[in-house]
Amino acid sequence: MIYDMKPEHIIGEYQEVTLDLYGGIRRLILYTQIETPYPDGKLIVSTTDTSGVITHLNKSFVEMSGYTEEELLNAPHSILRHPDMPPVAFKDLWDTVSRGEKWQGYVKNLRKDGGYYWVKATVIPNVRNGKVVGYTSVRRKPSRTKVEECSKLYPTLF
Amino acid sequence: MPYILTVSPDFSPDHISGWYIFNTWLQKQIGEAIHLELYNSFQAQHEAIHLDKIDLIYANPFDAAMLVREKGFLPLVKAQGMSDEAIIAVNEASAIRDVTELSPGSRVAVTEDPDVRLMGMIMLEPADLTVDNVQIKVCDSYVLVAKQLLRGDADVGIFLAEAYDDLSNIIKKQLKILVQSQIGVIQHALLVGPRLAHRRDELRDTLLAMNVDEKGRDVLKNLSFDVWASIEDEDMEFMIDLMDTLNT
Numbered sequence: 429m430i431y432d433m434k435p436e437h438i439i440g441e442y443q444e445v446t447l448d449l450y451g452g453i454r455r456l457i458l459y460t461q462i463e464t465p466y467p468d469g470k471l472i473v474s475t476t477d478t479s480g481v482i483t484h485l486n487k488s489f490v491e492m493s494g495y496t497e498e499e500l501l502n503a504p505h506s507i508l509r510h511p512d513m514p515p516v517a518f519k520d521l522w523d524t525v526s527r528g529e530k531w532q533g534y535v536k537n538l539r540k541d542g543g544y545y546w547v548k549a550t551v552i553p554n555v556r557n558g559k560v561v562g563y564t565s566v567r568r569k570p571s572r573t574k575v576e577e578c579s580k581l582y583p584t585l586f
Numbered sequence: 587m588p589y590i591l592t593v594s595p596d597f598s599p600d601h602i603s604g605w606y607i608f609n610t611w612l613q614k615q616i617g618e619a620i621h622l623e624l625y626n627s628f629q630a631q632h633e634a635i636h637l638d639k640i641d642l643i644y645a646n647p648f649d650a651a652m653l654v655r656e657k658g659f660l661p662l663v664k665a666q667g668m669s670d671e672a673i674i675a676v677n678e679a680s681a682i683r684d685v686t687e688l689s690p691g692s693r694v695a696v697t698e699d700p701d702v703r704l705m706g707m708i709m710l711e712p713a714d715l716t717v718d719n720v721q722i723k724v725c726d727s728y729v730l731v732a733k734q735l736l737r738g739d740a741d742v743g744i745f746l747a748e749a750y751d752d753l754s755n756i757i758k759k760q761l762k763i764l765v766q767s768q769i770g771v772i773q774h775a776l777l778v779g780p781r782l783a784h785r786r787d788e789l790r791d792t793l794l795a796m797n798v799d800e801k802g803r804d805v806l807k808n809l810s811f812d813v814w815a816s817i818e819d820e821d822m823e824f825m826i827d828l829m830d831t832l833n834t
């Protein structure tokens with residue numbers, strides 16, 4: 429499940445916005461301008477079912493998102509959705525993986541404490557016996573140049 | 587004709603005798619003739635794989651994907667508690683203190699190990715380095731990667747973490763680690779090929795019970811780990827998917 433963000437979890441000064449997520453979910457987002465740098469040498473891994481609900485994750489995911497494993501498991505992956513991310517990016521992600529192809533892109537993710545972290549994400553369909561049974565995403569540390577490019581580009585895509 | 591066992595050519599030279607001892611032990615346990623064939627290059631091993639010569643292989647994760655998806659190999663076991671990790675290092679005297687200070691055109695010393703190279707290149711990406719804008723210098727061993735750095739013939743080196751740890755202290759003192767991966771889920775796997783697949787369950791049970799008797803424990807000690815852990819089909823598929831996401 430996804431819940432509204434709570435002021436007591438937020439670190440620092442924040443802004444508010446309400447996002448409409450897939451499946452009729454409305455979420456109150458509280459977000460700050462505080463960036464958590466991506467840790468060197470680590471990969472963030474998660475797997476979802478075909479509708480984008482998290483079914484598997486690793487420790488780095490817990491560490492970077494600020495949520496507990498219990499909060500993340502069975503939650504829609506949009507729990508990380510940051511208001512600065514243009515919806516077309518995720519439309520492209522879903523269109524690509526639905527065709528059975530690999531998607532790669534730079535994503536600004538929202539932490540439980542309202543802060544954010546940038547990743548380079550690769551999402552692939554998990555094909556078992558010829559059928560797509562879910563999706564796996566692996567995030568790695570992005571280059572600063574690419575993050576700067578996306579920080580300029582994304583606001584123009586709304 | 588005996589079955590053929592082979593080991594990914596990135597095995598540590600310290601373990602050569604360990605693999606021979608392992609093969610002797612295995613033949614006795616399952617009552618089949620198995621010949622251990624060690625190839626000294628990835629290319630030679632790949633040729634043998636394509637000619638369907640191999641029946642058992644301790645494969646690196648990169649090749650495991652191809653073996654399972656294209657050659658019908660099935661997973662058996664992995665060394666428990668071990669994972670393949672990579673280290674990025676430079677000469678101790680280098681002005682570089684962080685990966686992001688490296689620039690395109692850098693000379694990168696590597697070995698042919700495909701998974702280590704992959705993990706290493708991912709750790710160089712934050713500096714906008716890719717295989718297309720660096721100069722790759724392929725070495726025959728990790729000691730030679732280190733020597734390239736010591737001589738100033740390369741700016742940065744990609745090491746298998748285990749191989750880096752095995753370098754002599756004299757060499758290590760002249761190197762500086764920039765990043766060490768902490769991936770945890772990528773590792774070598776023992777796979778069985780189609781000709782021997784009918785004995786898969788028995789092979790797996792035999793291997794999993796290896797640490798129960800003293801002989802088996804000694805054999806494992808020669809390979810530097812304590813016990814095998816089972817790899818289920820889905821574990822294997824997951825690792826292959828993971829390698830797939832990294833391989834872009």
Ligand SMILES: Cc1cc2nc3c(=O)[nH]c(=O)nc-3n(C[C@H](O)[C@H](O)[C@H](O)COP(=O)(O)O)c2cc1C
Nearest residue numbers: 449450476480505506508509510518551563564565
């Ligand atoms: C495997 C996988 C991983 C995903 N990872 C993220 C992520 O890290 N951050 C994110 O905002 N959305 C991620 N998404 C996309 C979300 O499912 C969702 O589409 C997105 O957050 C936008 O929300 P919405 O589709 O509800 O509008 C991922 C989707 C899949 C299938």
